[in-house]
Amino acid sequence: MRFVDEYRDAERARALAASITALCEPGRHYKFMEVCGGHTHTIYKHGLEDYLPEGISLVHGPGCPVCVIPMGRVDDAIHIASQPDVIMTSFGDMMRVPGGRGSFLDAKAAGADIRMVYSPLDALKIAERNPSRRVVFMGIGFETTAPSTAMTVLRAAAAGTRNFSVFCNHVTILPAIKAILDSPDLRLDGFLGPGHVSTVIGCGPYSFITGDYGKPLVVAGFEPLDILQSVHMLLAQLAEGRSEVENQYGRVVPWDGNPRALEAISKVMEPRPYFEWRGLGFISHSALRMKEEYAAFDAERVFDIPGGRVADPKACQCGEVLKGVLRPWECKVFGTACTPETPIGTCMVSSEGACAAYYNFGRFTRERISEVGRGGGADRAGEPGGVREPVR
């Protein structure tokens, strides 16, 4: 599978789907979790579930970093942004994430200087250009983003920049997967492992999932055929009684990850004893904080933050969606009170969030799918916002 045409070939997709069906045990129901929000996006956009036999469900996992930020941390960030002389910098995805007292966008409208940046290096540049201001970078993301934040701090330290700090909210994927595996309300048969987190951590760290929990994991790419092939690999493992880590995305993910990225993280950051995840509660050793050595760049030490906990809105069922217990459209406020324009919950905010992905790609044709039955994706190709055939 090397060329564009092969990735997007509907015939290959159908052949894979037939092969997937052949691997399914009659009467058995399989539930696979796609950990990464990017996978969720591809699955909904291309209507991949409609290629799969009835017996297979894909449930989405906690792999959208914006979606797992608890409201209390958003409030803390806004508190920092509201201090005199502060410029808060953030990735665009964070701007609409609701805290207990509004979002970054609300705070900006109220007068706080909050700027969107593409990279933490851009935030550092703003600090260098504004020596009389205190510039804070809102660090969020999994192991894919954490090395960039760490490298930026190392650069700031080397340059002796004194007005730059990071409000560190970086999280790590493995404890979240463990929390889901330990959750009594979800039975999973295997995982589609996150593609880009794995470029950093590699494939080895997933071995506790296959060893201790006996669940196969396939690190998966983001093309429709990548996802189908990964499902096929998971089923083949189950059929053969195996439970191993396999790398379907080998053309991008080295088995051992990126040692320089891991080194940068461990130089600057260390695991927190515990961290609250939106909807999943407190998970031990599931996030990173700045090391004592880099205290001067740690916004949590530079500023006095309230550190309060804010309960999620009662109507919001993001927790169940993040754990894969509920599908986005099963949430009682999905698409009515909660939309991408007026999100109540975080899963509706980021384009990687399951609810936003489903809202944008699936909502309008779901009813029609149930009318026409499963399969026959070609008939619906090109419908606006709907389920499409994975063709070029």
Place this chain on the structure above:
Amino acid sequence: MCLAIPGEIVEIMPDRPVAKVDVTGVRRAVNIALLDGERLAAGDWVLIHVGFAMSKIDEDEARATLALLEGLGEAYDDEIDALRESRID
């Protein structure tokens, strides 16, 4: 922010771990320190994440990924807009 975008290296800066890349016509600098040891050169493709090159990829993979990303619509446009605003050097 979660998107990793392929870019083609146009030029490697001689004095620092920075490369100028072309992402669908947008030319910006990215940091390549995390790929130290990969012996990157103009014409190579890298997967870029928030201003840092995370892995070297081949051209076919890069073009397939770009085609996928372009199909995302708004999320991809936002990422390219953000990249355009980037001032890494």
